[in-house]
Amino acid sequence: MVDRTKFIRESLEESAATKKAILNSCFEDISRAVTIIRDALKNDNKILLCGNGGSAADSQHIATEFTIRLNHEIKRKGLPAIALTTDTSALTAGGNDIGFENTFARLVEALGRKGDVLVGISTSGNSENIIRAADKAHENGMKVIGLLGKDGGKLKSRCDLPIVVPSENTQRIQEGHITIGHIVSELVEMELYG
Numbered sequence: 001m002v003d004r005t006k007f008i009r010e011s012l013e014e015s016a017a018t019k020k021a022i023l024n025s026c027f028e029d030i031s032r033a034v035t036i037i038r039d040a041l042k043n044d045n046k047i048l049l050c051g052n053g054g055s056a057a058d059s060q061h062i063a064t065e066f067t068i069r070l071n072h073e074i075k076r077k078g079l080p081a082i083a084l085t086t087d088t089s090a091l092t093a094g095g096n097d098i099g100f101e102n103t104f105a106r107l108v109e110a111l112g113r114k115g116d117v118l119v120g121i122s123t124s125g126n127s128e129n130i131i132r133a134a135d136k137a138h139e140n141g142m143k144v145i146g147l148l149g150k151d152g153g154k155l156k157s158r159c160d161l162p163i164v165v166p167s168e169n170t171q172r173i174q175e176g177h178i179t180i181g182h183i184v185s186e187l188v189e190m191e192l193y194g
Contacts, residue, residue: 011171018172019179022165029163030180033145034187036161040117040143041192046080048112048142050104050133051121054174056085058121058147061178065185076193082111084133104133114141122146123173125153125164134158147180149173 022030037047047066049059066081084107085091094103108118118137120130125148134144134155146152146159149167156162165176 014169015172015175018165018167018169018176021167022176022180025166026163026180029161030183032161033163033180033184034191036143036145037117037184038188038191040115041079041188043115045113045115045117046082047117047119048082048084048108048137049119049121050084050107050130051147052127052129054170055121055123055127055147055177056083058174058177058181059083059085059119062119062181062185065181066188069189070182070185071189071194074189074193076189079188079192084108084111101128101132104129105136108133108136108140108142112137112140112142116140116142117145118142119145119147120155120159121177122153122155123149123170123177125150125155125162127155131155131158147177149176 049063051059060083063081063083066079084104090107091103094106098106118133120134122130131154135158137144143160146155146162148155148162149165152162152164163180165173167173
């Protein structure tokens, strides 16, 4: 039988320790991500985001922070960000017709333009469909930011800016990704409109 009290305490302590590790190892990369995204938006470019499973949900969450807003004190227009994970017709047609591993790359090919930014989210860094999307983004003249975990996987070397959450635990990596997404979104808002 699991010790519920111990489990809750250890989970929260591990989460807090992961956030401190992010502060120590990812601070400069997070700041660089703000600059890349802010500058793209200043130049009338857009942000595309993709991920699988929980990372798909994070893609949608972060995209919404840009399109709607995060900081309620800042009055601003919507910023162009698209989660490539939300169109079930495109995802299922792509999976059926060209293979799931190619679906995000096809959407990047269709929607991505020079100067845009792709944010690929993968806790392992080894999701083939995210890797192919990153390769296609570079073909389109886009910058690629990776929100990764563990050792960064194969995706790390394909990113202009890999941000690798220093953890082996998928839950803690995902918590780190959404925290990083919130920090980047809010700083972009503040620097553009604050």
